[in-house]
Amino acid sequence: MLWLVQIIGTVLAVGLAPLFVGVAQTVKARLQGRKGPSVLQGYWVLAKTWHKETTVPQYSSWVFRLAPSISLAALLVIAAMIPWGGTVPQAWPHNLLAVFFLLALERFWLGLAGMDSAGTFGGLGASRVTTLGTGIEPALLASFGILWVLSGHTSIQPIAPELERMTLGVLPWGLAALSYALVVLAEAGRLPVDNLDTHLELTMMHEATILEYNGRFLAESQLGIAIKLTAIIGLGWVWLGPQLGSPWANLGLRLVEVLISSAGLGWVESRFAKLRYFQVPTYLAMAAGIGMLAFYLVVSGGIT
Amino acid sequence: MLIVWVLVSGLIVSGFAFQRTLSTSLTLVLSLAILGIAVLGLWGAWTPALSGPELALTPLRSWFVLVLGVVAAMSSWYRFGYRQHDEAATAFWLPIFLVSMLGVMTAQTVWVFMTAWEVMAITSFFLVVSHHDRPGVIKAGFIYLVMSQLSAMAILSGFLLMAAQLHSMHFTVWAAEAKSLPLGMKSWIFGLLGLGFAIKSGVIPFHVWLPRAHPVAPAPVSSLMSGAMIKLGIFGIVQFLLIDLGTTNMVWPIVLLTAGAVSSLLGVLYALMEHDLKRLLAYHSIENIGIILLGLGVMDLGIDWHRPTLTVIGLVAALFHTLNHAIFKSQLFLAAGAVEQHTGTLDMEHLGGLVRTIPAVAIGFVMGSMAISALPPFNGFISEWLTFRGLLSIVSHSPALWGVFALGVALVLGLTGALAGMCFVKASGVIFLGQPRQQVKQAAVPKSMSWPILGLALASLGLGIFPGPMVRIIAGLEPGLSVHATMVLLPLHVLTLAVVLVAAAAGLALLSRFWEAREVPRWACGREAAPSMQFSSSSFTKAVRTTFAFIYQPHRNLARAGRYPRDFPARLVYRGGTTPTWERYLYRPGYRLAWTLSQYSTRIQAGPVRLYLSYLLVTIGIMLLALH
Known part of the structure; x- marks a missing residue:
């Protein structure tokens, strides 16, 4: 039963990922007074790029050709580790730190691909994406700080039921959620940190690493970024959202929550301007600081 | 007795230094013998047969001998293809260096330990200065020698203090009785020994010798120094400070954790700014020693708080990372040696695109990069995960305050991991990927050089997928701790994770028809x-240089050169760099102070032998009076 929920949840999350991105884009377009593309545009783009001819730049090697597959594999495993039904089967990997390390794996291969494209933009993107990663990883750890102290272990599994019993008050939860939301924006390459819609060399980060990709490799990269967004928003709701009795209800609730968050993402993206690149470390340090503050409120208040 | 034979045979192997093939083969056999001793020691049943009053093998010591054996075997194999200047000198000192490290790890008395320690320091000095005709090598060697001697002095004082308290020079007596020493005395011993071992391991701020000595040595020697020798400091801390002394003042776990956090973060930050591949790797050794110290700090805290779970996690994390670092760091150093032999340079700014000319080395380097960046499914991931878990x-x-401190240290570790990943994207990307930046010579790299690299890469992968047996061995090293061993790795499901990850990547790669x-x-x-x-x-690390400007204190200078530099500059000369903070603000004043003091001492050194004899007499008189 749990296995079935987990498999169907993963398949749905992966399958609906382009839709969630499409929702965010549509909301953004409407708020900007445009009609915008269909919410299903992501699927059409994926189908189109997948069937186009695939080329690689001169001087690139097997690293360039394998990187999209390895990155996408890491993101698929992350999506499969999120407890969509509230809990995952015991025999299935369910560790929060493994999620961090898999995100690092994805970033590592994205960076290698950028360096292997042998052009200026690839190196530029690799440098920016990995620099961004140095801020994101500690901030992500800090935003989960409250979890470490409450659960006492690093497994995703029993976090949810245990947290259900905790009554911490609104403030620590709110701060932790804010910290996590700030990190999600940076990790998924969204405004105010990065803008996936632009291909101007001054601003692009993630897009610069995959600039030389097309065809099947580009489709893999685009699906990957959509899955990443879905998975990390879903992970946030696993510990912030309410837990229902049945796994199926939990799965449905998670998907609705991710859908609403995507709409919210569209709103955030149309409200905020992009930060200067050199202000991003400050932004991420702020996210880490808010996470630490939530953590401190819990450990000093004796609420354990 | 077996150990004595191996020690003696090391000296015999040295004698064949002038016959290249024979000497290399014998060194390989010697390394395999060391590996065999380690396996026998870990087996357990053989331990009594290996033990004597002066030299003995305990399970903990066997673990470190295993680390030495693995690195020594691979480096010796690699030497079949590695060409270097003055091979006979290296062939002479290398076997002695190997057996001296074995001696340090199996010594049972202060006398044997210090002798082996000094032999190790001296032989490694000679190995470091193998390329003594190149500029800067002798200076690097001397800095290394001075730091080695400071380390030996600190260790000897700590040992003598302990021996005076326990009225024994024998380590087995210490293991039994040192726990009952008063806390104040324990702190003195901890401080002195900790200082000595920290210098040998290259913990910041005692690290200055490491990024100088490792890069100038031949690649197999760098790999041995980084993979095995600096781990002897870790061995000393685990054996004498954590296990023998037992509970200590609560200051010491804080010191260990702080030193670990500082070393890991600053080590990787300095590594990011390096353009020389071997210096970059040397700074990463400092980083990894820091990560090992974090595990030891957790272990010490577990001992002081009497929480065996913490003790086990800390011990397993630290010792597993010790082996893992030995494997992937020697792999990377050997790959660096292959790059140097292939192109004639280690300066990254001149390289690029080597994946097409030396593909096997490139695969080994990328796998090593993934392991050292703690990425699944490699071994570095497991041990760094364990450190986080601790x-x-x-x-x-x-x-509450402990919680904030520990979370802060965990964040530093997270930052370190991300920076290491960035640094190795840079190293792999700039050296092996893209288009060659300059025309460089392309000498062939023989198979006997690429196979050890790939072998170590497979070991990294294997330990990353099947860490279970190793974790059980480490947790069983100290009796009484094994209870929780099986629980340590449980929530990770490493094998499933690795299989799913690799299968997904392979499936997607096939689906995308990457060829x-x-x-x-x-x-x-x-x-x-x-x-x-x-x-x-x-340019890759520009943003980090700006973000961490308060640590690097970067400077740059754009000068105009030519006949009329002000109005018609023929060319522009750009110089940029970072400030060597520790050297400038800690070591240079220290060096000046030592210089000044030694100038004062010339006043009482006029030269006549009679004067010195009278100094001796006066000293003995004062000592007799004081002891009376």
């Missing part, structure tokens, strides 16, 4: 693309 176990069920792609010119805004348009090592 730190986060402190966070819960602890007083079917047409090569086209790359995009350079419509212009002709040139290799100099690629990102270089320094």
Whole structure:
């Protein structure tokens, strides 16, 4: 039963990922007074790029050709580790730190691909994406700080039921959620940190690493970024959202929550301007600081 | 007795230094013998047969002998293909260096330990200065020698203090009785020994010798020093400070954790700014020693708080990372040696695209990069995960301030991991990927050099997928701790994770038909693309240099050169760099102070032998009076 929920949840999350991105884009377009593309545009783009001819730049090697597959594999495993039904089967990997390390794996291969494209933009993107990663990883750890102290272990599994019993008050939860939301924006390459819609060399980060990709490799990269967004928003709701009795209800609730968050993402993206690149470390340090503050409120208040 | 035979045979092997093939083969056999001793020691049943009054093997010592054996075997194999200047000197000192390290780890008395320690320091000095005709090598060697001697002095004082308290020079007596010493005395011993071992391991701020000595040594020697020798400091801390002394003042776990956090973060930050591959790797050794110290700090805290779970996690994390670092770091150093032999340079800014000319070395280097960046499914991931787990176990069920401290250290570790990943994207990318930046010579790299690298890479992968047996061995090293061993790795399901990950990646790669792609010119805004348009090592890390400017204190200088530099500069000369903070603000004043003091001492040194004899007499008189 749990296995079935987990498999169907993963398949749905992966399958609906382009839709969630499409929702965010549509909301953004409407708020900007445009009609915008269909919410299903992501699927059409994926189908189109997948069937186009695939080329690689001169001087690139097997690293360039394998990187999209390895990155996408890491993101698929992350999506499969999120407890969509509230809990995952015991025999299935369910560790929060493994999620961090898999995100690092994805970033590592994205960076290698950028360096292997042998052009200026690839190196530029690799440098920016990995620099961004140095801020994101500690901030992500800090935003989960409250979890470490409450659960006492690093497994995703029993976090949810245990947290259900905790009554911490609104403030620590709110701060932790804010910290996590700030990190999600940076990790998924969204405004105010990065803008996936632009291909101007001054601003692009993630897009610069995959600039030389097309065809099947580009489709893999685009699906990957959509899955990443879905998975990390879903992970946030696993510990912030309410837990229902049945796994199926939990799965449905998670998907609705991710859908609403995507709409919210569209709103955030149309409200905020992009930060200067050199202000991003400050932004991420702020996210880490808010996470630490939530953590401190819990450990000093004796609420354990 | 077996150990004595191996020690003696090391000296015999040295004698064949002038016959290249024979000497290399014998060194390989010697390394395999060391490996065999380690396996026998870990087996357990053989331990009594290996033990004597002066030299003995315990399970903990066997673990470190195993680390030495693995690195020694691979480095010796690698030497079949490695060409270097003055091979006979290296062939002479290397076996003695190997057996001296074995001696340090099996010594049972202060006398044997210090003798082996000094032999190790001296032989490694001679190995470091193998390329003594190159500029700067002798200076690097002397800095190393001075730091080695400081370390030996600190260790000897700590040992003598302990021996005076326990009225024994024998380590087995210490193991039994040192726990009952008063806390104040324990702190003195901890401080002195800790200082000595920290210098040998290259813990910041005692690290200055490490990024100087490792890069100038021949590649197999760098790999041995980084993989095995600096781990002897870790061995000393685990054996004498944590296990023998037992509970200590609560200051010491804080010191260990702080030193670990500082070393790991600053080590990787300095590594990021390096353009020389071997110096970069040397700074990463400092980083990894820091990560090992974090595990030891967790262990010490577990001992002091009497929480065996923490002790086990800390011990397993530290010792497993010790082996893992030995494997992937020697792999990377050997790959660096292959790059140097292939191109004649280690300066990254001149390299690029080597994946096409030395593909096996490139695969080994990328796998090593993934392992050292703690990425699944490699071994570095497991041990760094364990370190995180230890730190986060402190966070819960602890007083508030401890929790904040431990979370802060965990964040530093997270930052370190991300920076290491960035640094190795840079190293792999700039050296092996893209288009060659300059025309370099392309000497062949023989198979006997690439096979050890790939062998170590497979070991990294194997330990990353099947860490279970190793974790059980480590947790069983100290009796009484094994209870929780099986629980340590439980929530990770490493094997499932690795299999799913690899299967998904392979499936996607097949699905994307990665071999079917047409090569086209790359995009350079419509212009002709040139290799100099690629990102270089320094442009890659520009943002980090700006973000951490308070640590680097970067400076740059743009000068105009030519006949009329002000109005018609013929060319512009750009110089940029970072400030060597520790050297400038700690070591240079220390060096000046030592210089001044030694100038004062010349006043009482006039030269006549009678004067010195009278000094001796006066000293003995004062000592007799004081003891009376």
